[in-house]
Amino acid sequence: MGTPLDLFAAASAEGAWTVTEVTRRARVVIEAGLPALWIRGEVTGFKAWRSGHWYFSLRDRFSQIRCVMFSTDNRRLPAPPTEGMQVFAFAQPSIYEDKGEFQLTIKELLSTEQGGLWKLAFEKARAALLKDGLLDPARKRRLPPFPRRIAVVTSPDGAALRDIEAVIARRWPPPLAELVLVAAKVQGDGAEASVCAALARLGKLDVDVAIVGRGGGSAEDLWTFNSERVARAVAAASVPVISAVGHETDVTLCDLVADLRAPTPSAAAEAATPDRAEVLVHLEHLAERLARGLSLRSQRVVDRLDRAGDRLSGAMQWRLEESGALLTAHGARLDALSPLKVLARGYAVARDEGGAVLKRVKQFPAGREFRLRVTDGEIDARVR
């Protein structure tokens, strides 16, 4: 047996180093010699721990490196990478002292695929919504033509609210419609839950339509409106929803599920309201038609009276004419019976001085004077 090993001497520079010392030293050397760098590789063996930290390896054809991405860093990402996904990572090479393992602490992770992780998460959520029928165009509800109360789900101090207020004040101002602000956090931690809670409250607010949105922002800022949870809350809203996420180029999940997608909050306010000036013109038009309608109606009545009058006088005329013809006919017959007509045919009438007609021979003794009526006059005569 030699001298017993001095455990404490092992910590000195002259003796053996402790494992801890070696790993710490290695870590210092590696971190100093390999400052944070971009690395590309394929993701393998991905595992998300309950703590929220992600563990996986990056590999290529010949090597692989253990990686960790802490929850504080991966929280900003819309979705975890999938197995075999090609990624770019911004990483700090280091030694994980507990295990003496060489590893990368990943600060940023980008997929090399089109659109990256955002796209991946978006497509996954979209597929889920599609499967549940939430993207069916037939689901889209009609907006009320003359809304009384318009809910605005947005940040109380964002530009979106001011833009919406301005448009509504111009087009369809109170008391025609009232704006009801349903305050929600639209970005950062807790934004999803806040927007979902605001959407769920719509049913209690006696509103006709809701505008959900925010002014523009980066893809990350808009992520709240790409959340499947928010999209489902939009679909479940008690009133038609106009999404106004303020990003003309990217369509969000919220846009897809909403009853109407507006490119900006101002456009959403325009879509939600009629234009007072146009409605006034329409009213004037209706007033004209109303007046014309009545005069048309009364004109019809007057026309009918006129027609009735015409028919009445027409009938009278006919009657008169008919009576006239009758009279003529009767007249002709009367005429035919007239004694003058008989005389005209050559007959004569004899009358005595008193005018009595003398019809018989014995009324004509010799010497009697009488008057003879012929067609063109009277003759004094005496019986021989």
Place this chain on the structure above:
Amino acid sequence: MPEFGEQLERLEAIVRQLEAEDLDLDAALKLFEEGIERLRAAREQLTAAEVKVKKALKGDGPSR
């Protein structure tokens, strides 16, 4: 007062009826009078507009 939308819908119906249906003068006059009344109310609603934004902050709906 009825909502603006209802008001306008009824007014439009009255105009259509007055234009299309064969009404006696009495019925037409009655419709016309109702139409004028609704027109007046609708105009009033449109013109009596004053900007005020009601804010329903955290957890409370409209106060009533």
